[in-house]
Amino acid sequence: MIVLPTPENLQIAAHLLKKEEVVVFPTETVYGLGGLARSDKAVTKIYETKGRPSYNPLIVHVDSLSQAKKIGVFDALTEKIVSFFWPGPLTVVVPLHPEANLSSLATAGLTTVAIRFSAHPLLLSLLRLLKEPLVAPSANPSGFLTSTTASHVHQAFPSVYILDGGPTPKGLESTILSVDEGIVKLLRPGIISQEEIENKTNLSVYFVQPTEKISSPGQTLSHYAPSLPLRLNVEEPHKKEAFLGFGKTNPAPTLNLSPSGSLEEAAHNLFSFLHALDNPALYSGIAVAPIPQQGVGFAINDRLQRASFSSSL
Numbered sequence: 001m002i003v004l005p006t007p008e009n010l011q012i013a014a015h016l017l018k019k020e021e022v023v024v025f026p027t028e029t030v031y032g033l034g035g036l037a038r039s040d041k042a043v044t045k046i047y048e049t050k051g052r053p054s055y056n057p058l059i060v061h062v063d064s065l066s067q068a069k070k071i072g073v074f075d076a077l078t079e080k081i082v083s084f085f086w087p088g089p090l091t092v093v094v095p096l097h098p099e100a101n102l103s104s105l106a107t108a109g110l111t112t113v114a115i116r117f118s119a120h121p122l123l124l125s126l127l128r129l130l131k132e133p134l135v136a137p138s139a140n141p142s143g144f145l146t147s148t149t150a151s152h153v154h155q156a157f158p159s160v161y162i163l164d165g166g167p168t169p170k171g172l173e174s175t176i177l178s179v180d181e182g183i184v185k186l187l188r189p190g191i192i193s194q195e196e197i198e199n200k201t202n203l204s205v206y207f208v209q210p211t212e213k214i215s216s217p218g219q220t221l222s223h224y225a226p227s228l229p230l231r232l233n234v235e236e237p238h239k240k241e242a243f244l245g246f247g248k249t250n251p252a253p254t255l256n257l258s259p260s261g262s263l264e265e266a267a268h269n270l271f272s273f274l275h276a277l278d279n280p281a282l283y284s285g286i287a288v289a290p291i292p293q294q295g296v297g298f299a300i301n302d303r304l305q306r307a308s309f310s311s312s313l
């Protein structure tokens with residue numbers, strides 16, 4: 001059920017959450033399927049609804065740094081990093097606080113926890129009504145395209161209560177970092193680029209290659225996939241393929257992620273255009289033009305590579 005985010009509907013959403021039900025809300029990155037972080041019942045419902053493997057932990061969403069510090073242990077370096085980007089599209093993985101009082105299902109039994117303080121006003125209003133943290137993975141069936149509109153979510157989960165905040169502004173998931181013995185690790189490239197983190201914080205950031213030890217289960221090679229096969233770095237699409245362009249693309253693309261060549265615009269459009277083109281009645285596959293490997297282009301290419309992985313088997 002899709003509803004507008006009126007004050008009354010926010011109250012209804014908060015009421016459902018307090019009853020340990022799940023609710024969908026927007027964040028500035030993508031839509032999240034949320035439930036009370038302390039509730040085994042809500043967390044189980046989230047995993048079941050998504051068809052998500054139980055070993056893949058969830059992000060805890062908070063409304064302040066002080067709430068974050070009740071859930072995770074922040075060292076000086078992590079606190080410095082979040083001071084530049086919170087509230088915003090950054091998630092940090094930190095040691096779990098001994099008194100965090102979270103459902104152990106939410107953290108998949110790990111001794112660390114992923115925490116995010118989003119700036120989205122709707123989510124913040126909801127968190128402030130509840131006065132306690134919410135866990136929320138992206139609101140899509142596990143392994144499939146991420147939802148950036150309420151209607152994407154509704155197609156996948158028609159019976160869930162969805163607060164419609166319009167298309168999410170950024171369109172791509174948060175960047176995930178952890179600090180390990182003084183080393184800043186990029187666990188998932190996201191809407192805040194590695195360059196931006198390095199420039200703002202003056203720290204070096206190391207990307208953990210997906211082929212190395214998997215410290216973020218969402219780094220599994222196949223993820224974010226449409227139902228049609230996906231080909232990347234294509235200059236010449238096949239006749240029956242949909243062509244997803246970027247910048248000046250010849251031949252004319254079916255859809256263009258950003259005619260002007262803006263990577264931010266491309267990130268915003270990525271999942272909604274993949275949703276739109278993922279139509280086996282019209283196309284045999286989706287061919288994507290080359291996207292520059294810089295700034296947020298790195299995260300766009302990361303998602304596209306994982307989305308194409310099963311197509312390349």
Ligand code: TXA
Binds near residue numbers: 029030056113138187
């Ligand atoms: O933008 C976002 O981050 C969205 C919005 C809704 O906040 N959320 C999101 O959640 O993308 P999800 O569940 O789709 O991805 C969370 C990622 C997963 O890859 C998970 O493995 C990783 O975070 N993660 C969670 N806890 C972790 C931990 N303790 N250590 C390493 N990775 C962790």
Ligand code: MG
Binds near residue numbers: 137138146218
């Ligand atoms: Mg996801």
